[in-house]
Amino acid sequence: MTGKPRTNNLVERVVTRLGADIRGGRLGPGARLPTEQDLTASMRVSRTVVREAVAALRADGLIVTRRGSGAYVADPAASPFRIAAPRAAALGEILDVMELRLAVEVEAAALAAERATRKQIAAIRTALRGIDRALRGGDGAVAEDFAFHCAIAEATGNRQFPRFLAFLGNHVIPRQSVRLSVDTPAERRTYLERIQHEHGRIVAGISAEDPAEARRAMHEHLTRSLERYRSLARRSVDD
Amino acid sequence: MTGKPRTNNLVERVVTRLGADIRGGRLGPGARLPTEQDLTASMRVSRTVVREAVAALRADGLIVTRRGSGAYVADPAASPFRIAAPRAAALGEILDVMELRLAVEVEAAALAAERATRKQIAAIRTALRGIDRALRGGDGAVAEDFAFHCAIAEATGNRQFPRFLAFLGNHVIPRQSVRLSVDTPAERRTYLERIQHEHGRIVAGISAEDPAEARRAMHEHLTRSLERYRSLARRSVDD
DNA sequence: CTAATAAAGTTGTCTGACAACTTCTTCGAC
DNA sequence: GTCGAAGAAGTTGTCAGACAACTTTATTAG
Incomplete structure (x- = not known):
């Protein structure tokens, strides 16, 4: 099985x-890798090659190195998802990624409705109240909105969902998420209230253990959000 | 802005x-990076350091190197998604990732129903026939099944979907996808026919431009597939 | 037994060299 | 003048040796 390279x-x-x-x-x-010297010996290559390989694995998040100590296998939880950050951030590309996010979140809502524990539902409700509080304070509630979606992803019981979302949250929706393209205070108020209404419907679906309803609510919520982005994209391509 | 390191x-x-x-x-x-010599000069580090950095960027898929020619910025399309391949392949982890895949594919089916061009629908149909042909040849049709799902992802018009799927296809479903846990030829035949029937329903939904139906069909299809894996997981944890 | 010290081991960085390959230049044949 | 081949220059891939910086282990004095 060794075969030719x-x-x-x-x-x-x-x-x-x-x-x-x-x-x-x-x-x-946490396991320790063979030392560079061992690797050069066992694989019959120079230390340069070994070090470049180690650098590559480190870049992939598979290992960490500690000077004077050695190289160790990284904790898998630390780097599950690695999506190359959207480059040069073309708006179209961002929209594509958001569509992917929609796909994931819609299913997350349904799974949460099926599986969420009482504690997880309570966490979702708490996050929802957090948005309320931020809105009353006149804030955009960007972080709180994100926390709400994360709480739902957590409630799936599938760790891949929150990881996926956490990554996207950090890299593709950095600046804005809720507040957008609404100018007058009145408009803005109506807009935010409707968002909260949508959120409420999602929570209701999950609480009622009704996957279909949770799915529908989340889908509508994110579709509208996406549509707002899209129209914004058509109008102006600022940065 | 140079500042301390x-x-x-x-x-x-x-x-x-x-x-x-x-x-x-x-x-x-496609742009060419400065040569290693230039980098050692401009950044005041040894070539060793530059080369390890290049190795890291290459591992991240950001650049490609060509011996004798230089290092070039990679095509973003080539490596947008990078999910650390499930390590030590805990079966539970694989199931989690498959659930994520389900989320993405269900939405992909719906988007394909909304947006697929005639050409893309034809490609999906071709892929479906490819499975048929493989099945008649007594084959498991693993590759063909995957190609079918990829064709649907392509038909979304959103490049993120096929990318996501392509990655998962290579890393999380390497060995088996369709044939599984079915022993007697008769059972097997029935099983494969039902799968093809499910596939047909998905295609019908997309062709009819009926997102809801496409979504439903894909959801059922993948849920059943997942369920088979799950029961297999409960029974035996072999490798 | 404890704590300071020394020793050994390991990764980080530097330097120089050569091989393998690509690209550009030059020059000759036509 | 054009084309092709040979050569030169440039670039990445690999090797070897050395020292610095740091960590871990072993030793020793108290």
Whole structure:
């Protein structure tokens, strides 16, 4: 099974080998990797190659290195999702990613309706009240809105959902999420109230353990949000 | 703005700098990076450091290197999504990721129903026939099944969907996807026929431009698939 | 037994060199 | 003048050795 190397690139070979050891579970989280010296000996390559391979694995979040100590397998929880941050942030690209987010969140709402514990539902309600409070304070409630969606993702019981959302929240929706394109205070107020109404409907669906309703509510909520972005995109492409 | 280095790690500094140039759009796709020699000079570090930084960026999919030619900014389309492949492949983790996949694919089906061009629908139909052909040949049709789902993702017109799927397809469903836990030929035949029937219903929904039906069909299809995995997981945790 | 010190081990960085490959330049044949 | 081949220059890939910075372990004095 050793076979001929498929690639001429030595670094890649080392990366493949070490990566397989880690992903395959032969090296568990926290385990210490062989020293660079051992690797140069066992794989018959120079230390340069080993170090570049280590640099690559570190970039992938698979390992961490500690000077004077060694290289260790990183905690899997630390880097589950890695989405290359949208580059040069073309607005169209962002919209595409948001659509993906919609897909995930809609299903998250349904799963939350099926599986949420009492505690998780309480957390969602708390997040909803947090938005209320921020709105009353005249704030945009961007962070609170995000926390609300995260609470729902948590309630799926599937850790991949909150991870996915956490990443997107940090990278694709950095500046604005709720407040947008609404100018007059009256308009703004109406707008925010409707958002909260939508949020309430989502929570109701989840609380009632009604996946279909939760799904529908979340879908409408995010579709409207996306539509607002889209119209904004058509009007002006500012930054 | 030069300031003191925030980190003692030289490699990280170079990675941050180059990464910012790329993500910030100062270096567009296909653009050639400065040579290693230039970088050692301009950043005042050894070639070792530069090379490790380059290795890291390459691991992140931001650049590609060509021996004798130089390093170039990678096409963003090539590596948008990077999900650390499920490590040590805990079956539960795989199920979680599959659930995420379900979320994405369900919405993909709906979007495809809304937006698919005639050509894209034809491609989906071709993929479906491809499964048929493979099944008649007594094959498991794993690759063909995956191609079918990819065709639907393509038909969303949103490039993020096929990318997401392409990644998951390569890393989380490597060995098996359709054939599973069915033993007797008769059982197997019935099972595969039902799968194809489900596929047909999805295609019908998309062709009819009926997002709701496409969504429903895809949801049922993947839910059943997931359920089979789940029961398999309960029974035996082999590898 | 404890704490300070020394020693060994490990990663981080630098330097120099050569091989392998690509790209550009030059020059000759036609 | 055009085309093609040979050569030169430039660039990445790999190797080797060395020292610095830091961590861990072992040793020793109290």
